[in-house]
Amino acid sequence: MKPAIVWFRQDLRLADNPALAFAAASGKPLICLFVLDEETPGDWTWGGASRWWLHHSLASLDKSLNGKLVLRRGNAAKIVKALVRETGADAVAWNRCYEPFATARDTILKDDLGKNGITAQSFKGALLHEPWELKTGSGTPFRVFTPFWKAMRAMTVEKPKPAARNFNLLNAKTDKLKDWNLLPARPNWAKDFDWTPGEKSAQQSLYDFLDDIDDYAGARDLPARPGTSRLSPHLHWGEISPRQVWHAVQTHGHSRGNETFLKELGWREFCAGLLFHNPDLPAAPLDKRFAKFSWRRSDEDFRAWTRGLTGIPIVDAGMRQLWQTGWMHNRVRMIAASLLIKHLGIHWLLGQRWFWDTLVDADLASNSANWQWVAGCGADAAPFFRIFNPVVQGKKFDPRGDYVRAFVPELGALPDKFVHCPWEAPQPPPNYPAPIVDLAAGRARALAAFQALKG
Numbered sequence: 001m002k003p004a005i006v007w008f009r010q011d012l013r014l015a016d017n018p019a020l021a022f023a024a025a026s027g028k029p030l031i032c033l034f035v036l037d038e039e040t041p042g043d044w045t046w047g048g049a050s051r052w053w054l055h056h057s058l059a060s061l062d063k064s065l066n067g068k069l070v071l072r073r074g075n076a077a078k079i080v081k082a083l084v085r086e087t088g089a090d091a092v093a094w095n096r097c098y099e100p101f102a103t104a105r106d107t108i109l110k111d112d113l114g115k116n117g118i119t120a121q122s123f124k125g126a127l128l129h130e131p132w133e134l135k136t137g138s139g140t141p142f143r144v145f146t147p148f149w150k151a152m153r154a155m156t157v158e159k160p161k162p163a164a165r166n167f168n169l170l171n172a173k174t175d176k177l178k179d180w181n182l183l184p185a186r187p188n189w190a191k192d193f194d195w196t197p198g199e200k201s202a203q204q205s206l207y208d209f210l211d212d213i214d215d216y217a218g219a220r221d222l223p224a225r226p227g228t229s230r231l232s233p234h235l236h237w238g239e240i241s242p243r244q245v246w247h248a249v250q251t252h253g254h255s256r257g258n259e260t261f262l263k264e265l266g267w268r269e270f271c272a273g274l275l276f277h278n279p280d281l282p283a284a285p286l287d288k289r290f291a292k293f294s295w296r297r298s299d300e301d302f303r304a305w306t307r308g309l310t311g312i313p314i315v316d317a318g319m320r321q322l323w324q325t326g327w328m329h330n331r332v333r334m335i336a337a338s339l340l341i342k343h344l345g346i347h348w349l350l351g352q353r354w355f356w357d358t359l360v361d362a363d364l365a366s367n368s369a370n371w372q373w374v375a376g377c378g379a380d381a382a383p384f385f386r387i388f389n390p391v392v393q394g395k396k397f398d399p400r401g402d403y404v405r406a407f408v409p410e411l412g413a414l415p416d417k418f419v420h421c422p423w424e425a426p427q428p429p430p431n432y433p434a435p436i437v438d439l440a441a442g443r444a445r446a447l448a449a450f451q452a453l454k455g
């Protein structure tokens with residue numbers, strides 16, 4: 001019997017993997033392939049933290065496949081076609097990705113394979129619903145979250161399926177994972193990353209989180225508490241499917257925490273839909289007026305922001321959490337992004353790019369949509385003139401300063417009252433910078449720039 005190729009992409013799991021299940025059900029011997037394609041994504045090839053994650057996730061998948069994962073590097077469409085020729089495979093299956101470069105490539109590839117008599121099948125594995133399944137009453141894609149969520153919540157989510165069993169895996173020529181050099185060497189900035197990529201660990205994170213989900217509605221905004229699931233990188237790489245998460249939460253109970261959490265999965269789908277329907281989302285404001293916004297250029301301020309040296313404690317804590325752990329709490333992502341865009345007046349594209357390189361959950365749809373949301377130029381965005389005050393935010397969501405102290409040790413000894421505004425302390429710590437921007441002046445400058453845009 002001719003073999004079938006299962007092309008793994010952002011679905012690095014065995015359970016609830018429709019492409020794998022389809023190929024396994026055919027009874028054919030399987031070749032499991034992953035391609036490191038740094039060509040097709042163009043500007044959006046994986047950043048450093050994503051590469052770190054990918055290395056470990058592939059190692060874990062390979063183990064689950066008894067060491068038979070085939071690794072190849074290069075243009076993915078060319079490699080799939082070459083592997084078909086090399087192995088005589090007559091079927092290729094994959095789960096869909098929704099980045100514009102991926103959909104363009106896959107459409108052509110499917111057509112090419114079909115013309116050559118190869119069965120090419122793609123499946124829904126990364127989202128709960130296809131972006132084209134959710135439409136407004138007038139048949140257009142949603143641009144506002146609340147009606148999107150109402151429509152999505154009313155839809156049925158298919159049950160996840162267990163891992164396919166008893167398939168026969170074939171070997172094929174493969175690269176060695178370590179030769180891909182996905183891990184940082186000198187310096188090894190990932191040495192303190194406290195993550196275990198892979199399907200097993202994704203399942204464990206979900207079940208650990210379910211114990212606390214009843215508190216999620218309140219705890220999710222407190223960065224000092226482990227109140228969120230930290231599933232984002234596992235979901236991004238498809239080590240767990242959103243169907244598995246959705247149904248586990250539904251089975252667990254029906255508290256306010258559960259419902260709030262499901263809504264966050266709704267945001268993930270909303271962002272994916274925005275990117276699918278607006279392929280320019282990572283590069284251009286959805287609200288076209290913002291194309292003329294007069295951004296400031298300051299390499300010095302930008303650098304201080306990336307290093308966590310702005311002198312604004314909650315922002316610095318967030319940026320250092322990002323650097324040290326590859327992840328940042330959602331509330332703090334919003335505050336840090338807002339400071340960059342509004343008080344510092346620096347283009348959201350620069351912040352988006354920094355996150356792209358440093359987040360282990362860097363996701364083209366969620367990252368772009370959220371940066372545009374904070375900048376006020378996206379779909380259903382926070383209005384530009386609503387400017388977060390990072391001191392007020394810090395005092396509200398990190399009242400004792402535990403989060404700030406965990407990442408900014410220079411502020412460790414300050415009384416709680418000054419931890420979010422050390423410049424007001426009788427003796428500000430000498431080794432912590434003074435704010436690089438006066439918050440009132442930065443806010444006024446942002447509002448003036450916005451006013452000029454409105455004309």
Ligand SMILES: Cc1cc2nc3c(=O)[nH]c(=O)nc-3n(C[C@H](O)[C@H](O)[C@H](O)COP(=O)(O)OP(=O)(O)OC[C@H]3O[C@@H](n4cnc5c(N)ncnc54)[C@H](O)[C@@H]3O)c2cc1C
Pocket residue numbers: 220228229230231232233235236264265267268269271328329330331333334337355359361362363364366367368370371374
């Ligand atoms: C400026 C900015 C950039 C962001 N960039 C990314 C990114 O590159 N990748 C990414 O996955 N998320 C991104 N987010 C969204 C959010 O911050 C993270 O998904 C969340 O912090 C992940 O932690 P968690 O898994 O513990 O989330 P939980 O609170 O446990 O939420 C569960 C899941 O819901 C999804 N989710 C939650 N919030 C959002 C949201 N606002 N938008 C889309 N999906 C959401 C995620 O998949 C998350 O894992 C960004 C947010 C901001 C403000």
